[in-house]
Amino acid sequence: MEPLSWLLEPLRHDFMVRALLVSALVAGVCGLLSCFMTLKGWALMGDAVSHAVMPGVVIAYALNLPFALGAFVFGVGSVAVIGYIKQTTRIKEDAVIGLVFTGFFALGLTLISKVRSTIDLTHILFGNVLGISGDDIRQTVLISVLVLVLLLLFRRDLILFCFDPTHARSIGLNTGFLHYLLLSVLSLAAVAGLQTVGIILVVAMLVTPGATAYLLTDRFDRMTWIAIGSAVLSSALGIYWSYWMDASTAGCIVLVQTGLFLLSFLFAPRHGLLAQRRR
Amino acid sequence: MASYPDPPPSAERICVSHLCVSYHGVVALHDVTLTVKAGIICGLVGTNGAGKSTLFKALMGFVRPSQGEISINGLPLRQALRRQAVAYVPQMESVDWNFPIHVANVVMMGRYGGMNLLRIPGRDDHRAVRESLERVELWPLRHRQIGELSGGQRKRAFLARALAQGASVLLLDEPFAGVDIRTERLMIELFQQFRAEGRTLLISTHDLSHVTGFCDEVVLINKTVLAYGDTSEVFTEENLARTFGGSPAQRLTSPSLAPRPEPGREPWGSER
Numbered sequence: 001m002e003p004l005s006w007l008l009e010p011l012r013h014d015f016m017v018r019a020l021l022v023s024a025l026v027a028g029v030c031g032l033l034s035c036f037m038t039l040k041g042w043a044l045m046g047d048a049v050s051h052a053v054m055p056g057v058v059i060a061y062a063l064n065l066p067f068a069l070g071a072f073v074f075g076v077g078s079v080a081v082i083g084y085i086k087q088t089t090r091i092k093e094d095a096v097i098g099l100v101f102t103g104f105f106a107l108g109l110t111l112i113s114k115v116r117s118t119i120d121l122t123h124i125l126f127g128n129v130l131g132i133s134g135d136d137i138r139q140t141v142l143i144s145v146l147v148l149v150l151l152l153l154f155r156r157d158l159i160l161f162c163f164d165p166t167h168a169r170s171i172g173l174n175t176g177f178l179h180y181l182l183l184s185v186l187s188l189a190a191v192a193g194l195q196t197v198g199i200i201l202v203v204a205m206l207v208t209p210g211a212t213a214y215l216l217t218d219r220f221d222r223m224t225w226i227a228i229g230s231a232v233l234s235s236a237l238g239i240y241w242s243y244w245m246d247a248s249t250a251g252c253i254v255l256v257q258t259g260l261f262l263l264s265f266l267f268a269p270r271h272g273l274l275a276q277r278r279r
Numbered sequence: 280m281a282s283y284p285d286p287p288p289s290a291e292r293i294c295v296s297h298l299c300v301s302y303h304g305v306v307a308l309h310d311v312t313l314t315v316k317a318g319i320i321c322g323l324v325g326t327n328g329a330g331k332s333t334l335f336k337a338l339m340g341f342v343r344p345s346q347g348e349i350s351i352n353g354l355p356l357r358q359a360l361r362r363q364a365v366a367y368v369p370q371m372e373s374v375d376w377n378f379p380i381h382v383a384n385v386v387m388m389g390r391y392g393g394m395n396l397l398r399i400p401g402r403d404d405h406r407a408v409r410e411s412l413e414r415v416e417l418w419p420l421r422h423r424q425i426g427e428l429s430g431g432q433r434k435r436a437f438l439a440r441a442l443a444q445g446a447s448v449l450l451l452d453e454p455f456a457g458v459d460i461r462t463e464r465l466m467i468e469l470f471q472q473f474r475a476e477g478r479t480l481l482i483s484t485h486d487l488s489h490v491t492g493f494c495d496e497v498v499l500i501n502k503t504v505l506a507y508g509d510t511s512e513v514f515t516e517e518n519l520a521r522t523f524g525g526s527p528a529q530r531l532t533s534p535s536l537a538p539r540p541e542p543g544r545e546p547w548g549s550e551r
Contacts, residue, residue, distance in 0.1 A: 039375075039378060039379070153396075153397065156391065156397070156398035157391070157398060159380070160388050160391060162378075163375065163378050163380060163385075163388075164369065164374070164388070166339075166367060166369060166373075167367060167369070167388060167389075167440070168391075169339065169341060170339040170340075170341075170360070170365060170366070170367045171360075171363055171366075171389070171391060171392030171444065172360055172361055172363070172392045173391065173392065214379065217379060218379045218381075218424035218426075218427075219379055219380075219381070219424075220379045220380055220384075222379075223379050
């Protein structure tokens with residue numbers, strides 16, 4: 001097939017154009033956030049929050065509220081529960097995270113099977129970007145823009161918070177606020193990402209681009225650009241690939257992301273495997 | 280540097296009175312009273328768990344004392360902190376050296392507290408960063424990623440951040456851990472310059488040789504202040520025995536001195 005028609009033919013469908021645009025936006029925003037997640041060491045937290053938002057989404061749908069609201073409450077709530085259990089018991093953090101998010105996720109599964117609604121479980125689990133409705137697009141765009149604005153506004157404070165929270169606090173920055181800001185943004189991004197790749201794979205959007213970029217540069221600014229670029233590229237390539245192969249869109253997007261990570265893992269000029277071998 | 284120093288030298292920099300701190304009912308510090316003047320290097324000596332880091336946390340406003348008060352430069356702690364009076368220089372092991380950030384940015388972080396909410400640096404901020412980096416002789420390396428610095432340069436980068444902050448009180452947490460002799464001399468020289476400028480340095484350490492070397496005053500601490508005053512007066516066998524729970528001071532000195540690497544001289548060096 002000719003490359004040009006490979007690119008252009010899918011664009012004749014409105015749903016493809018919509019999917020490409022929405023997922024590029026979501027991927028870019030998640031890519032930016034993934035830099036903070038990677039550097040803060042919050043990958044596991046991202047996994048937890050993205051699963052824990054599920055009951056919130058179901059309840060919000062059932063009550064006809066914006067799903068972002070439900071996701072936000074349950075995302076931040078799960079982290080509060082994790083923090084509380086960790087503080088008051090002797091259980092280690094990874095165990096607490098594991099048990100809390102699976103508990104929330106199970107609640108979501110149960111609710112979805114009992115609450116009468118139009119939600120399709122597989123859409124929540126694996127995303128449905130090709131069939132995304134106008135209402136969902138509006139919400140997703142709104143959330144993405146909100147996350148983007150918050151991350152840009154508090155960019156320097158958040159970098160400092162990731163790098164040296166003690167110093168941040170000693171010069172009078174409100175680290176408690178920054179902590180919950182980053183968590184809130186994470187919950188919101190998880191809901192946005194949920195639309196494109198679903199709950200199960202959204203953590204890839206929140207971790208992989210940052211990790212890929214982290215191996216390629218020692219500058220935060222470049223790291224964010226590389227992460228955003230690789231995330232947007234992955235989402236576009238993934239959607240094309242899934243179109244032509246008639247394969248799972250979420251699977252394709254995340255596979256491309258993982259592929260880019262592997263390339264960077266092997267060939268990154270300084271921190272890649274080959275460069276380290278040569279040294 | 281612009282914002283500093285507030286009081287004239289010889290004034291009281293740190294004033295702690297009857298400070299008590301407890302965590303979940305366990306007493307970490309009890310009735311600590313302490314006054315350190317401007318332009319003093321003060322050693323803070325005690326075993327692990329004696330409350331050194333709790334005292335640091337109290338001085339940074341991280342813990343709420345159950346009793347007592349702290350003032351710095353004659354101001355209540357909160358106000359002093361808002362004026363960026365206190366800088367904490369972290370232990371080197373607690374820093375993520377792979378973080379994608381370069382030296383000048385780390386030093387600029389010292390200025391954030393005084394900037395607008397977007398933390399866009401102004402001319403003063405850039406000047407302060409430059410002056411601080413020149414002081415510690417890192418200006419030519421300002422664009423290096425922090426992990427590319429040598430051990431001594433890393434320490435100096437964080438000292439530069441404290442300078443850029445314009446702090447009059449520096450809290451240094453085990454500053455000599457894992458440092459070679461040459462770097463140590465360089466750091467002590469810097470400390471003495473800071474002292475000459477009227478800054479007050481509080482240095483937590485369990486290596487007693489440093490205390491006698493260049494500290495003007497010493498605080499011996501074990502949940503409370505056991506002894507405090509001029510180094511020569513405080514540093515008695517009896518006081519040290521009390522601080523370290525009765526074991527001879529000699530034994531406490533040696534293990535921390537032993538692992539320090541001496542550049543250019545390996546134990547087996549001459550035989551090769």
